[in-house]
Amino acid sequence: AQKITQTQPGMFVQEKEAVTLDCTYDTSDPSYGLFWYKQPSSGEMIFLIYQGSYDQQNATEGRYSLNFQKARKSANLVISASQLGDSAMYFCAMREGNFGNEKLTFGTGTRLTIIP
């Protein structure tokens, strides 16, 4: 079974609109973390936001927020007021494992295109 599922291979969104990128996860570890990364066409992996499984509040970083629904095992990324520069691949990833050995498992990604 996939540990991280991103069901939207591609999305087109009008500039200035909000966009939600879906991510569901599967783990039996009570302590885990969820990440979102942005990968522009240049290829680098840019950290956007992090949510720990014990965090009480949803994470926010500027225009990015993470809609964390633990019972549903979902961690959707919300980008408010989208900009042309938001066009990129977006990956959801999960940290599991023993303390200090925090390998990430990635989803297949969503390609977001912002339309002017």
Add this chain to the structure above:
Amino acid sequence: EPEVTQTPSHQVTQMGQEVILRCVPISNHLYFYWYRQILGQKVEFLVSFYNNEISEKSEIFDDQFSVERPDGSNFTLKIRSTKLEDSAMYFCASTQSDRGYGYTFGSGTRLTVV
């Protein structure tokens, strides 16, 4: 802001040749990782490294691969005899000892095997 630095950004090599990909993790980080992304696919874990030894490795990380921290700053991935299917983007990452924050990726090395 501290960065993970990877060199070279792009390397072309002939099949069967050895390559060494280099990384300089963030200076106060203790845990180091290599990941691979074949073009158009998801990012895959290769190996984690702590206290001068491998903590965990994936099925991809076979005997052709090795990692080393030769000095206090560099972290290298060596592929002994490259195959065409080793063509990919290779990312180095490092973390602090606390969980979650601080998981930083380098900008990657694009390896092309011809």
